[in-house]
Amino acid sequence: MSQYGVDYLQRLRAAVEKFEEAFDAWMSTQVESDHMSARGLFPTVWTKEGQDQSEVQRLELGVAEAAGLAASAVSVTGAYIGIAGLGAIDPISNWSFMSAPKAPIAPRDIRTTTANVKGRLDAMIVDAESRTDSDLPTFAPAQFHPVVWAGASAHWTTHQYRVAVREAAEGLTVHWKERLGRNDVDDTVFWQQTLSPGAPEPGKPKLTWPGGGRMTRR
Incomplete structure (x- = not known):
């Protein structure tokens, strides 16, 4: 059960829709590429020739503002995407990465994530609307670490x-x-060796739990 109320989830969905509209408007001024074409070296978007730069900048700022408004949508729904070398990232908050060299995300990632987020929010809204009074404590699973929530979210919300x-x-x-x-x-042996007491061996680092909710390597 989630602690998020219907009103909050509906407002968050509206914020995602606003981001989607702003993003599409800005993309009308951009040349769209993909990961294969960019080959991991180039941006996946760049401004079309002949565009009014002041208008492009205005639309770009509109996307940035809308992304800020929708910033918590991915963490709430767990719709992160995994990027090699970066881990789980939020494509909505990091949409501007597309314009950078070696862009880790492409327009398709933004659109897919946006659609995914809206679908998950719809499911959460249905849950919130049908929720009955209960003595059980509520919690927000999206407060889990992104690595945990990214794996669980698609199944938890259904x-x-x-x-x-x-x-x-x-x-x-x-x-x-x-x-x-x-x-x-294999996984079992990995955890047995990694969390076992004693000093680490060459090629077999270990993890310790010093407190504060974070593991450290030794």
Whole structure:
């Protein structure tokens, strides 16, 4: 159960729609590319020839403002996308990355994420509208770490809670195996070795939990 109310979720959805409109207006002034064409070296958008630069800038600022208004939508719904070397990122908040060299996202990523967010918000609104009084404490799963929520969100918002927990656990394991360079062992052995007491061995780093909700490598 989520602590988000119907009114908040509806306003957040409206903010996402406003972002979508502003983004489409700005994209009408841009040449659109994709990851394959950019080859990981170039921007995935650039301004079309003959455009009024002041108008382009006005539309660009409109996207930035709308993105700020919709900034919490991805964290609430968990609609992050995974980027090699960057991890889970929010395409709406980071839409301007498309204009940079080695752009990690493309216009298609923005549009897909926006549609995904709207669908998940609709599901959450239905849940909030049908919620009955309960003695159970409420919580917001989107307050989980992005690595956990990114894996769980698609299933959690459709009430597949067991699948959500499993996917979150698998995502967390993949995250730490990649960070520690331990793709040489299966998941169970990885956690047994990584969280076991004692000093780490060469090629087998360990994690400690010093408190404060964060793990550290040693």
